Amino acid sequence: MMHPDTELRYINDVIGVGIVATKLIPKGTIVWISDDLDMTLKKDFVESLDETRRRVVDKYSYLSDDGDYYILHWDHARYLNHSFHPTCIDTVFEFNLAARDIYPGEQLTCDYGIVGVDEDFECVPEEGTSRTRVRADDYLYFSQEWDEMAKEAFKYFNSVKQPLKYLIKEEYAEEVKAVAEGLLPLPSILTLFVDESEDDDDEDEDQA
Template identity: 60%
Template structure:
């Protein structure tokens, strides 16, 4: 589920639509969280569908593991990519604002954190020389993403969290400990070691 202070807006003919903040979303705020309304699809099922539906699913779903894809039920599926994103993924099935997101600013994430099967080209962003997303970017950039999440977590208890009630019970104690500074953050790399055992 996306943060309530977001809406879909047209970006450009090339990009299509994206998600924009309608109010200030402070650093450390949960911007998106996986919830029980998200649609879980197995790859075998997707491959059994007609080409038109397969195309839509592969465009808007993200790979949760080797055989499952998650299709967000709300407008979260319209988050666009940036090599200098303002939201960062965590190991706890939610994303955080990596910096203050101003009203009218587009929310973006680094698609490298999703580990998709296909590489793709993207224009470089300010502060980054990257121009291509690869399926194994998590092996190269996980420390950078972990540091972004660690910094964002410092503000977790200082900001309003309208989506906090959706944190899965298996993560609640750990998230509270990380937010309180009593335990270290889990690396996003643990997601890929779990979902892709061949990378362990």
């Protein structure tokens, strides 16, 4: 679910539509959070769809961490556009935070590299960055940068209004509270891409 102080607007002929803030959204605010209205579609089901519907699902959904499901948002969150200078940053807790103050009329964006795309694709050129493509392995090179953005945003978590806080999943609630209070470090976004059990198996094999 997207923050209530956002709406869908036409951006331009190249980008099409995007999500724009209607009021100031302060840094550290939850701007999007996964909720139980989002649709989870089995990969084999999506692959069985006719071309027309599959094209839409492919465009507006993303793969789950294990790659077995497509996640399709029920609200205008599906129109969150990409930027190499994102105004929103992902966390391991299935919500995004405002990476900086987002002013009325500004677009909410995220770095698609953090979602874990299947295939590389070219992006609209942006000033201030040498990146021109989102790559499937971006997490190998930019996870530390994304983690720092999330850590900085989390510093403001308890000092701003959080209209979506009630949707934080119970399994994350205590850890989110501890991270926000500075009692625990924020887990790296890299954990969404790396299977720790596989790493442990590799270490066991190395020691054998």
